[in-house]
Amino acid sequence: MxxxxxxxxxxxxxxxxxxxxxxxxxxxxxxxxxxxxxxxxxxxxxxxxxxxxxxxxxxxxxxxxxxxxxxxxxxxxxxxxxxxxxxxxxxxxxxxxxxxxxxxxxxxxxxxxxxxxxxxxxxxxxxxxxxxxxxxxxxxxxxLGMTGFTAYVGFNEICNPKKGEYVFVSAASGAVGQIVGQLAKLMGCYVVGSAGSDEKVELLKTKFGFDDAFNYKKEKSLGAALKRCFPKGIDIYFDNVGGATLDAALLNMRDNGRISACGMISQYNLEELEGVHFLVKMITKRLTMKGFLVGDYFNLYPKFLEVIMPYIKNGKITYxxxxxxxxxxxxxxxxxxxxxxxxxxxxxxxxxx
Amino acid sequence: MxxxxxxxxxxxxxxxxxxxxxxxxxxxxxxxxxxxxxxxxxxxxxxxxxxxxxxxxxxxxxxxxxxxxxxxxxxxxxxxxxxxxxxxxxxxxxxxxxxxxxxxxxxxxxxxxxxxxxxxxxxxxxxxxxxxxxxxxxxxxxxLGMTGFTAYVGFNEICNPKKGEYVFVSAASGAVGQIVGQLAKLMGCYVVGSAGSDEKVELLKTKFGFDDAFNYKKEKSLGAALKRCFPKGIDIYFDNVGGATLDAALLNMRDNGRISACGMISQYNLEELEGVHFLVKMITKRLTMKGFLVGDYFNLYPKFLEVIMPYIKNGKITYxxxxxxxxxxxxxxxxxxxxxxxxxxxxxxxxxx
CATH class of the missing domain: 3.90.180.10 (Medium-chain alcohol dehydrogenases, catalytic domain)
Structure with missing residues (x-):
């Protein structure tokens, strides 16, 4: 060279x-x-x-x-x-x-x-x-790049979270999910994550501080799993996967719940997309679903750094x-x-x- | 008696x-x-x-x-x-x-x-x-009752409409749809409605002042019908029906579009609900979908009357x-x-x- x-x-x-x-x-x-x-x-x-x-x-x-x-x-x-x-x-x-x-x-x-x-x-x-x-x-x-910033925008800016709310994160051990869960815990929410292996579930509970987590591949019914983890329902669903998990979440949302549509990884490799059947819950439960692309929000990047850097310095975020x-x-x-x-x-x- | x-x-x-x-x-x-x-x-x-x-x-x-x-x-x-x-x-x-x-x-x-x-x-x-x-x-x-008020809340309050935007209304000749279309026209939007008979389509175009309308039962592809009616795409979809029409609308939404989930009449009598396949468009197009029940908004009823009564007095609304x-x-x-x-x-x- x-x-x-x-x-x-x-x-x-x-x-x-x-x-x-x-x-x-x-x-x-x-x-x-x-x-x-x-x-x-x-x-x-x-x-x-x-x-x-x-x-x-x-x-x-x-x-x-x-x-x-x-x-x-x-x-x-x-x-x-x-x-x-x-x-x-x-x-x-x-x-x-x-x-x-x-x-x-x-x-x-x-x-x-x-x-x-x-x-x-x-x-x-x-x-x-x-x-x-x-x-x-x-x-x-x-x-500190696109994925952390995505977690911040999709959770803090899109979902209008409040202390004490019930938060569900799918693909929770992934790059975005692990940060969403921790931001939610730092805000005082109750947080449950789903992931695709027992190893990842263990990580969520022991390393990332999730209140609970489940292996979606081992659950007979995703709806029943969410009902077990959220007996009072879900206020905020941070959706990284779409498809059947989104459907199960719709059934378990609370009134005035918010869904941040961040990704639908379960669908990206399908030639025919899965159907989502329970959108009628959008009406009866007065839900809001908002899709976003982080590229639209780069003006907020300095604000994000102000939030996240102290957490990193004080060891409040595990990555x-x-x-x-x-x-x-x-x-x-x-x-x-x-x-x-x-x-x-x-x-x-x-x-x- | x-x-x-x-x-x-x-x-x-x-x-x-x-x-x-x-x-x-x-x-x-x-x-x-x-x-x-x-x-x-x-x-x-x-x-x-x-x-x-x-x-x-x-x-x-x-x-x-x-x-x-x-x-x-x-x-x-x-x-x-x-x-x-x-x-x-x-x-x-x-x-x-x-x-x-x-x-x-x-x-x-x-x-x-x-x-x-x-x-x-x-x-x-x-x-x-x-x-x-x-x-x-x-x-x-x-x-002046629940349905007119629903049209007002679901369109004017939920959709944040702006002059010149492209608006699609399903079940457009119905009680809510006919008013949504007229409120949208009065705001200076371009409005297309779908309905289930040629008679209703004719009414939309001649009596309710819609810019265009189509009979969904006669269209081979709802997606193609929307593409024909909205070559530049849809900014606002006022959804009264759900199901396949919602799917077709998702494919034809413009970036930052808004979907008001008011009703899903196509689904209410089904024992098994239809799947909606193109929710991934929520992300790529940064869409917002918001469900609502008008009962949550009765504090706005006086504001609604202030808007609608002059229209009725001046013959601006056909009912x-x-x-x-x-x-x-x-x-x-x-x-x-x-x-x-x-x-x-x-x-x-x-x-x-």
Missing amino acids: AFGDENGVVVKRNKKVLLKKYVNGFVEESDMEVVTNETILLELPQGSKDIVLVKNLYLSCDPFMRGLMLEMSESHYMEAFVPGSVIKGFGVSRVLKSGHPNFKEGEYVWAITGWEEYSLITDTEKIFKIPFTNVPLSYYTGL LEDKTEGIENAPAALVGLFTGKNVGKQLVVLADE | AFGDENGVVVKRNKKVLLKKYVNGFVEESDMEVVTNETILLELPQGSKDIVLVKNLYLSCDPFMRGLMLEMSESHYMEAFVPGSVIKGFGVSRVLKSGHPNFKEGEYVWAITGWEEYSLITDTEKIFKIPFTNVPLSYYTGL LEDKTEGIENAPAALVGLFTGKNVGKQLVVLADE
């Missing part, structure tokens, strides 16, 4: 993950491929103010990336992936060269970046300076990462999200600095 | 509609029976401050009454019906005798009352004085009633709601004063 002159940067080797073809049904490792562009020349043309060249350190594996692999993908905050091109996601990076006055060489950022060793980022509105480096940098792929080493293993790490392989926030480590 | 002394009132004849048994599946006339209590004695005991005896003039037929016929009914604003007892609903009545200081003999009220000629109303919080009598009294079963004469025909009128028999607000006329 060699860096070029003052007019630009040359990177000789750049390993990257490409989408091979649009994906229907379950995403598999073979839907992606890892290639090395031995001779790629990355340059910052002179006067190019909106280009930043970064070295990617940590890549975040997130369920929403599955949606961008569809041929008819709705791309909002991020563009849909194109076969033959590098896939993208949130990551933590170090600035190597910058044409943009806000970002300087050597600074750490989190941003939408390519799944590759080095990226030229042109959408500089989606680069965020890393404000505190007294925490592990990898936290900015999760707790669990599941690290995979090397870009070669990135496709498997992403696929693992959908089989429930990861315990905690799944990320890929490319380099430490 | 004879009225008694100053201590009470005797009514010799009181025809009424009883629920015969809890209803599963489609409600039928035979689920109810009309009986005459020849010897019933209705009295206002001395000092009974919370009792009002009324003569019922107009009974309102409303889809929500179906839900109160279930054995496992969720009763909120109104108690569920009990086999062998009179069914209840909204109606317009004249006060015959009152123990309550707010209501005086000879005054007209709208209230939750029995489906019978005379009722003793004990829940005096659910009696509303009729403030204007320069409109047909029957309007208080609809336009269509479908009147059935006689309590003997009341069960058929109620059942007719669910087969789409009525055109406009269905009510039963018992007496004119």
